[in-house]
Amino acid sequence: MAHASYSPSRIRGLSVRDIRFPTSLELDGSDAIHPDPDYSCAYVILYTDTTFKGHGIAFTIGRGNELVVAAVKSLSHVVVGKPLRKIFDDFAGIWRALTSESQMRWVGPEKGVIHLAVAAITNALWDLWARIEHKPLWKLLADMEPERLVSTIDFRYIGDVLKKEEAIQMLKDMQPGKEVREERMLSRGYPAYTTAAGWLGYSEEKIEQLLKGFMSQGWRHFKIKVGQDLEDDKRRCKIVRKIIGDERTLMVDANQKWDVDQAIEWMKELAPYKPLWIEEPTSPDDVLGHTTIAKALRPLGIGVATGEMCHNRVIFKQLLQAGAIDYCQIDACRMGGVNEVLSVYLMAKKFNVPVCPHAGGVGLCEMVQHLQMWDYVSVSGTTKDRMIEYVGILSEHFKNPRRINRCHYIAPKVPGYSVEMWEKSLLDYEYPYGPKWKKLFLDGKYRDPQTSPPPWVERRLSGDINMR
Amino acid sequence: MAHASYSPSRIRGLSVRDIRFPTSLELDGSDAIHPDPDYSCAYVILYTDTTFKGHGIAFTIGRGNELVVAAVKSLSHVVVGKPLRKIFDDFAGIWRALTSESQMRWVGPEKGVIHLAVAAITNALWDLWARIEHKPLWKLLADMEPERLVSTIDFRYIGDVLKKEEAIQMLKDMQPGKEVREERMLSRGYPAYTTAAGWLGYSEEKIEQLLKGFMSQGWRHFKIKVGQDLEDDKRRCKIVRKIIGDERTLMVDANQKWDVDQAIEWMKELAPYKPLWIEEPTSPDDVLGHTTIAKALRPLGIGVATGEMCHNRVIFKQLLQAGAIDYCQIDACRMGGVNEVLSVYLMAKKFNVPVCPHAGGVGLCEMVQHLQMWDYVSVSGTTKDRMIEYVGILSEHFKNPRRINRCHYIAPKVPGYSVEMWEKSLLDYEYPYGPKWKKLFLDGKYRDPQTSPPPWVERRLSGDINMR
Structure with missing residues (x-):
C-alpha cells in the first residue's frame, strides 16, 4: 500500500x-x-x-x-x-x-x-x-x-450513538459499487446549489439579473437570505419564486436571527413560497429549539437545516438524536477539521439525514467537495436530497480552485485538499501589512475600528493601555 | 436614587x-x-x-x-x-x-x-x-x-422559556421580605462547601488530614474528584465516607471525563458511597446526554450537576428544559459576565432548580458570592439545597478577598465586585515577564511548551515560522 x-x-x-x-x-x-x-x-x-x-x-x-x-x-x-x-x-x-x-x-x-x-x-x-x-x-x-x-x-462523547465497530461496519457495507461511484464523480461530478444571488445587501434588480444568469447556465437550486424584515422577505421570496418557477428549488437562510417562537411565526408567513428548508432559524446551540421549530414546520413542507456554526460532533449528535434537522450542514473548519467531520457524516448516515455542506467563504467550496464526494463513494452512496453550496467569489486566489461544470462540482484530481493559495495572494492580502490593505487604509477606503490610527502605526502589546 | x-x-x-x-x-x-x-x-x-x-x-x-x-x-x-x-x-x-x-x-x-x-x-x-x-x-x-x-x-434565544415581563414579575413577587433576607446575609452569610480536600493529585494521607482539619472547623459538605480510575475512586470515596460519616455530604466531580453510558456505569459503582451529585459527568455541550444520565441516576439518589463549562444561557435553557440537571452550576466568567448569569438564575427559578455556583480558581469565590446572595435576597429567597463552592487558595492576591466564617461566605461590604488584586500581585505574576515567572524559568523549575527557549528571548510575530 x-x-x-x-x-x-x-x-x-x-x-x-x-x-x-x-x-x-x-x-x-x-x-x-x-x-x-x-x-x-x-x-x-x-x-x-x-x-x-x-x-x-x-x-x-x-x-x-x-x-x-x-x-x-x-x-x-x-x-x-x-x-x-x-x-x-x-x-x-x-x-x-x-x-x-x-x-x-x-x-x-x-x-x-x-x-x-x-x-x-x-x-x-x-x-x-x-x-x-x-x-x-x-x-x-x-x-x-x-x-x-x-x-x-x-x-469521545459520541459513543452512545456511534461506536467504532459500528462505523467500520457501515463503511464495509458500502464497499460494493465504490468503483462505479468513483467513476461517476469523475465523469459527472457532484450536484451544487447557489447562494450567490441571495445576499441581503443586493438590490432586487441585481437579484433578478443574477438569477436569470444562473438559470441560463442550468442552475435549479437557489438560496436567499431572510430574517431582516418580514415584508421585505415576502416580497423577495415572491419575486424569486416567480422567476425560478415551481419546478426549481428555493431555500431560505436566516443566519440565527430569530428566537424559537419567532422562527415558527415568520416561516409560516413564508410557507406560500415553498422553501425546501429554513437554514439557521435560531442559535446554533439550541438543539431543543431546532426540534420545536422542525416539528412545527414539517407539516408545512419546510425542512430545518443547520450546521455551519455548530461547533462540534456533540452538537450534531444531539441534533440528529432529537430529530432537529432535516439537512445536516457540516462545515469543513468550524469543527476540528476532517477527523471530526468524518464522524458527523457517519452519524448522519445512521440517522438517515442527508448532508448538504456549508460552503462559500474562503476555501470552503474547495474543501467540502472532497468530503461530500467521499460521502457519496464510501458512506451514503447517493446524491439524493444532497447538494453542495456554491458561491463563486475569491476562487482566483487558489492554485487549484473548485471547478463547476453543468452545475456540478468536478472531482478534484490534484493531490491534496485544494486549499493552497497563490503566494501573491497571500502577500497582497496579509492583514494589515499586505499592499492591498495598506492601499485601502491610505486611500481612506477602509477603517478598522480595532485600530485607529491605522494598524502599522502602533502595535498594542500586553499591558498597554488602549486610551482614547 | x-x-x-x-x-x-x-x-x-x-x-x-x-x-x-x-x-x-x-x-x-x-x-x-x-x-x-x-x-x-x-x-x-x-x-x-x-x-x-x-x-x-x-x-x-x-x-x-x-x-x-x-x-x-x-x-x-x-x-x-x-x-x-x-x-x-x-x-x-x-x-x-x-x-x-x-x-x-x-x-x-x-x-x-x-x-x-x-x-x-x-x-x-x-x-x-x-x-x-x-x-x-x-x-x-x-x-x-x-x-x-x-x-x-x-x-435573545431564551424568549421561548422566559420573557422580559415574566422576569420582572418574578422579581416583584419576591420584594416582600427582602430586608430580612439582606439582614440574614449580613449577619449569618451564605453556606459553603469545600473542594480543597479532593484534588486527584493529593495523597490519601493529605486528603484525610485535610478532611479532619475542615471537619474540626465545622464543614459538612465535601467534594472530591473522580473519573481517572474506578478502583481508586471507590477506595477514595470509601475513605471519605468513613471519615465524614453518614450525616455529612459527599459530592463527586468527573470533570467531563466520561461518555454517557460510561458515566452511568461508573456512578452505579460509586452509588454505595451516597454522593449527593455527580458533577460534569460528560461533555458540557451534551444536553441530551445529561438528561439520559440524570434519568438513570435519580433512582439511585444521585443528582446531576453541571455548568462551569456551559458556555451561555442557551445551553442552560436547554439543560433546564430537558430536566437534565438537579443543580445548576453557573460560572461568573464562562458565560458573558453578570448580565447573562442573571438570566440563568431567573430561568433556574422558573424550573425550580437550585443554583450552586462554581468557584475556586482565580476570583471565582469573590464573584459568585455576590450573585448567590442576590439570588437569596431577590430571586429564590432560600438557601435550601444551595451552597457556594469554596477553595481556599490564592485569596492573598485580592484586596478584599471573600471571607468565610463558620463555613459561610460573609456578605461583602466594600463597593464593587471584589476582584481587584494588589498591584504587587499583578506585577509579580504577569506572564511571562513578571519577576516570579522569570525566576521560575531561570531556575529551570518551569517550562512552557509553547515557548522554548524561554519567552523573553524571542517573541513570535505574525507570519514567523515556528521551526525546530
Missing part, C-alpha cells in the same frame, strides 16, 4: 498568516446577523524535512481572525517536531492532543477560537498526507481501509 | 494583563481532564475620566490565557470612548454589541475565547457601576428596581 512509507519523516515547522479580503466593501456575503463580513482565513503551512508541505485554513469573516492565528501559534507545539508516522498512525490521538491540550482546553473546550485553530492545523495535516500519497483528499479517504479511516476519529 | 447621576462620564481606556499563578507545581486544582492547571486570569481595568476604575477578570488555567487577553483587546473598541450613561441605561444593548460584534461573532458565537473576553469586560463594567453607586455588587443588584435589573439582560 502506498501509505506504508512516508517520504518526509517529521513536521519541522509551522507558519500561520492572517489573510483577509475586503469583501465588506461590496456587501458580498451580507446576512441578517453579519452585515459587513470581510472573508478571511487563518492560513497554516506545515513544513517537513523534505519539500512536502501541508496547507490548511480556517475561515472567518474579518476581525477575530487575529485570534485564530494566535491560537494556531499557541497550539503549534503539539505538532511541530512530531514524526509523521506517529501522527498518521494515531491520528485520533494527535487530534485529542490538540483538542485536549491540558491547559488550553479550558478556553474551549472544542469550540470557538481554539477549535477553529485545531481545524486549520488538522486540515493542513490531511493536505500533507494526501500530497504524500499523491491523491486528492476524497480519493485518499475513499481508498482507505475502513479500519484505517475510522482510526482517525476520536469517539 | 443614587444611580441617577454618575460622577465619571465615560470609559476612557482599557488595559488587560495576562496574570498566571504557577499552581501546577503544587498540583492544586488537578482533575481527570486537567492534570496541570496554572490558575490564571485575563485582568481588565477600565479607566474613566475620574479616578473611578472598574476591575474585571476571566479565569483560565494557564496556556490559552494569552488568547483571552488578545480577545479583550480586539473587543475593547466596543466600550472605550462610550459614555457611561449610554452603557448603564442600555446595558443589554452594550452586551449585545460585545457578543454580536458583526465580524467577531463568527469566531464564537457567544462561546469560548471571545465569550470569556466579554465576561472580563462586562464584569469590569459591573464593578465600576457598583463602585460609582458605592455598593457591593450584590447590594447594587438587590436594590435595583425589577424593571431596571431586567433591562440589563439580553433575552
Whole structure:
C-alpha cells in the first residue's frame, strides 16, 4: 500500500498568516446577523524535512481572525517536531492532543477560537498526507481501509450513538459499487446549489439579473437570505419564486436571527413560497429549539437545516438524536477539521439525514467537495436530497480552485485538499501589512475600528493601555 | 436614587494583563481532564475620566490565557470612548454589541475565547457601576428596581422559556421580605462547601488530614474528584465516607471525563458511597446526554450537576428544559459576565432548580458570592439545597478577598465586585515577564511548551515560522 512509507519523516515547522479580503466593501456575503463580513482565513503551512508541505485554513469573516492565528501559534507545539508516522498512525490521538491540550482546553473546550485553530492545523495535516500519497483528499479517504479511516476519529462523547465497530461496519457495507461511484464523480461530478444571488445587501434588480444568469447556465437550486424584515422577505421570496418557477428549488437562510417562537411565526408567513428548508432559524446551540421549530414546520413542507456554526460532533449528535434537522450542514473548519467531520457524516448516515455542506467563504467550496464526494463513494452512496453550496467569489486566489461544470462540482484530481493559495495572494492580502490593505487604509477606503490610527502605526502589546 | 447621576462620564481606556499563578507545581486544582492547571486570569481595568476604575477578570488555567487577553483587546473598541450613561441605561444593548460584534461573532458565537473576553469586560463594567453607586455588587443588584435589573439582560434565544415581563414579575413577587433576607446575609452569610480536600493529585494521607482539619472547623459538605480510575475512586470515596460519616455530604466531580453510558456505569459503582451529585459527568455541550444520565441516576439518589463549562444561557435553557440537571452550576466568567448569569438564575427559578455556583480558581469565590446572595435576597429567597463552592487558595492576591466564617461566605461590604488584586500581585505574576515567572524559568523549575527557549528571548510575530 502506498501509505506504508512516508517520504518526509517529521513536521519541522509551522507558519500561520492572517489573510483577509475586503469583501465588506461590496456587501458580498451580507446576512441578517453579519452585515459587513470581510472573508478571511487563518492560513497554516506545515513544513517537513523534505519539500512536502501541508496547507490548511480556517475561515472567518474579518476581525477575530487575529485570534485564530494566535491560537494556531499557541497550539503549534503539539505538532511541530512530531514524526509523521506517529501522527498518521494515531491520528485520533494527535487530534485529542490538540483538542485536549491540558491547559488550553479550558478556553474551549472544542469550540470557538481554539477549535477553529485545531481545524486549520488538522486540515493542513490531511493536505500533507494526501500530497504524500499523491491523491486528492476524497480519493485518499475513499481508498482507505475502513479500519484505517475510522482510526482517525476520536469517539469521545459520541459513543452512545456511534461506536467504532459500528462505523467500520457501515463503511464495509458500502464497499460494493465504490468503483462505479468513483467513476461517476469523475465523469459527472457532484450536484451544487447557489447562494450567490441571495445576499441581503443586493438590490432586487441585481437579484433578478443574477438569477436569470444562473438559470441560463442550468442552475435549479437557489438560496436567499431572510430574517431582516418580514415584508421585505415576502416580497423577495415572491419575486424569486416567480422567476425560478415551481419546478426549481428555493431555500431560505436566516443566519440565527430569530428566537424559537419567532422562527415558527415568520416561516409560516413564508410557507406560500415553498422553501425546501429554513437554514439557521435560531442559535446554533439550541438543539431543543431546532426540534420545536422542525416539528412545527414539517407539516408545512419546510425542512430545518443547520450546521455551519455548530461547533462540534456533540452538537450534531444531539441534533440528529432529537430529530432537529432535516439537512445536516457540516462545515469543513468550524469543527476540528476532517477527523471530526468524518464522524458527523457517519452519524448522519445512521440517522438517515442527508448532508448538504456549508460552503462559500474562503476555501470552503474547495474543501467540502472532497468530503461530500467521499460521502457519496464510501458512506451514503447517493446524491439524493444532497447538494453542495456554491458561491463563486475569491476562487482566483487558489492554485487549484473548485471547478463547476453543468452545475456540478468536478472531482478534484490534484493531490491534496485544494486549499493552497497563490503566494501573491497571500502577500497582497496579509492583514494589515499586505499592499492591498495598506492601499485601502491610505486611500481612506477602509477603517478598522480595532485600530485607529491605522494598524502599522502602533502595535498594542500586553499591558498597554488602549486610551482614547 | 443614587444611580441617577454618575460622577465619571465615560470609559476612557482599557488595559488587560495576562496574570498566571504557577499552581501546577503544587498540583492544586488537578482533575481527570486537567492534570496541570496554572490558575490564571485575563485582568481588565477600565479607566474613566475620574479616578473611578472598574476591575474585571476571566479565569483560565494557564496556556490559552494569552488568547483571552488578545480577545479583550480586539473587543475593547466596543466600550472605550462610550459614555457611561449610554452603557448603564442600555446595558443589554452594550452586551449585545460585545457578543454580536458583526465580524467577531463568527469566531464564537457567544462561546469560548471571545465569550470569556466579554465576561472580563462586562464584569469590569459591573464593578465600576457598583463602585460609582458605592455598593457591593450584590447590594447594587438587590436594590435595583425589577424593571431596571431586567433591562440589563439580553433575552435573545431564551424568549421561548422566559420573557422580559415574566422576569420582572418574578422579581416583584419576591420584594416582600427582602430586608430580612439582606439582614440574614449580613449577619449569618451564605453556606459553603469545600473542594480543597479532593484534588486527584493529593495523597490519601493529605486528603484525610485535610478532611479532619475542615471537619474540626465545622464543614459538612465535601467534594472530591473522580473519573481517572474506578478502583481508586471507590477506595477514595470509601475513605471519605468513613471519615465524614453518614450525616455529612459527599459530592463527586468527573470533570467531563466520561461518555454517557460510561458515566452511568461508573456512578452505579460509586452509588454505595451516597454522593449527593455527580458533577460534569460528560461533555458540557451534551444536553441530551445529561438528561439520559440524570434519568438513570435519580433512582439511585444521585443528582446531576453541571455548568462551569456551559458556555451561555442557551445551553442552560436547554439543560433546564430537558430536566437534565438537579443543580445548576453557573460560572461568573464562562458565560458573558453578570448580565447573562442573571438570566440563568431567573430561568433556574422558573424550573425550580437550585443554583450552586462554581468557584475556586482565580476570583471565582469573590464573584459568585455576590450573585448567590442576590439570588437569596431577590430571586429564590432560600438557601435550601444551595451552597457556594469554596477553595481556599490564592485569596492573598485580592484586596478584599471573600471571607468565610463558620463555613459561610460573609456578605461583602466594600463597593464593587471584589476582584481587584494588589498591584504587587499583578506585577509579580504577569506572564511571562513578571519577576516570579522569570525566576521560575531561570531556575529551570518551569517550562512552557509553547515557548522554548524561554519567552523573553524571542517573541513570535505574525507570519514567523515556528521551526525546530
